[in-house]
Amino acid sequence: MPAPALTDWLLDSDPALRWQVERDLLHEPPEIWRATRARIATEGFGARLLALQDDDGQWAGGAFFPKDFDVHGPEAAPGAGQPWTATTWSLNSLRGWGLDPAVPRERRTAELIAENSRWEYDGLPYWGGEVDCCINAYTLANGVWLGVDVDGLVDWLVEHRQDDGGWNCEWVNGSVRSSFHSTLNVLGALLDHEEATGGTEASRSARRAGEEYLLERGLFRRLSTGDEVGSWADTYVYPFRWRYSVLRAADHFRRSSGYDGTPPDPRMSDAIALVRAARQPDGTWIQQGRHPGRAWFEEDVPPGEPSPWLTLYGTRVLEWWDAGGPGRAGARRPSR
Known part of the structure; x- marks a missing residue:
């Protein structure tokens, strides 16, 4: 404690x-x-974001981007940062914060989105997903949360796993190697689906393979050389958005451990050391940046200040690791 x-x-x-x-x-x-x-x-963040929902069930009038997003405008320029206000990102936030799904269900959010929201990619129906692994993972997680039949997305994600065990949103452009970012996003959604439904034999196998992809690499190293994949692996920023970090990955394995009833994998030890090294003498973790792009409001402190959110994640990861097991509540403890 x-x-x-x-x-x-x-x-x-x-x-x-x-x-x-x-x-x-x-x-x-x-x-x-x-x-x-x-x-x-x-109260607070949840109430503010719910108040921003459009009458048609969406946020900012769009599926992944706001309705007024100009793909040729300054927001789309390299380094500008995409907007974080559209429907997918707003649902991700509400779900991640722990909003009771009964609230958006009473608003008929899923039904209204089905009627009114289309992906920017080819105008595809929202709950059917599109071609991006991360987008389809978010849609799976949000659909499970809202009680939508998204089993087709489970099958799609299983089918689009790379031969090395993980996923890469760039598969559509010919990539045959997995991405740390894409893999972690998919793993979180598959675990959500398992927690809610038990999953399928194929989806459980895919989750285990994706987790093995990260564990083989110690959560932050290249398999070929053992070098760190990039400075982003141990740069901690909240909200996480789509980006990978060893802190976010370790929290996934904390969840997975609680669900599966398994102890922490020792191959994570170097990654946990990175998380521990970032803890300040007062027990906090520092916000190390901010993802550029339009947001409804700020959810955490500016860069350079102690972050309550990162401190929550870091503290519970280390407590789980140091306890050496899935937690005091035992196996299959609900993790969300």
């Missing part, structure tokens, strides 16, 4: 973060953290 001063600092936060502190770090009984979680719909 974190020191009292750190705990108080983390608890003095938005309900979207506070309930996770209560559950994962303080190990409060369910009636405590569930009451806090219920406040997401009426």
Whole structure:
């Protein structure tokens, strides 16, 4: 358990973060953290984002990009950063914060999106996905959350796994090697699907293969040389968006361990050392950047300041690792 001063600092936060502190770090009984979680719909980030939903069920009038996004404009220039306000990113945020899916279901969000939202790629129907592995992973995770039949996306992701075990959104351009970023995004969605439905034999096998892809590489090394894949692997920024980091990957394995009832894999030890090294003397983790691009509002502190969100992730990852097992609640503990 974190020191009292750190705990108080983390608890003095938005309900979207506070309930996770209560559950994962303080190990409060369910009636405590569930009451806090219920406040997401009426307070703070969750309430603000729900208020921004369009009458047609979308956000910003678009599926992956806002309706007014100009592919030839300054927002599309290299380094400008894509907008993070459209439907997919807004659903990702609400789901990631832990909003009760009953709230968007009461709004008929999934049905309205099905009627009104089309992918920018070829105008394909929203819940059918498109050709990008990460986009289809988000759609799978959001569909499972909202109770949509997205089994076709599970099959699609299984079929589009690379021979080396992972995924790459650039497969459509001929890439035959997996990407750390794409692989982690898909793994999170497959785990969501398993937690909700038990998955299929093929999807469970695909998840295990994708996890093995990362574990073989220690979560941050090239298999061929052992060199670090890039400085982005141990650069920690919240919100995570689509980007990979060893912190985000370690949190996936924490979830996976809790679901599967398995101990931490020792091949993660060097990655965990990177996470531990980034912890400050006061127990916090520093926000190390900010993804450029239009956002509805800021969800965390500016770069250079102690981040409550990164501190939550870092603290619970290290607690799980140091405990050497899936957690006090035992195997198959719900992780979201």
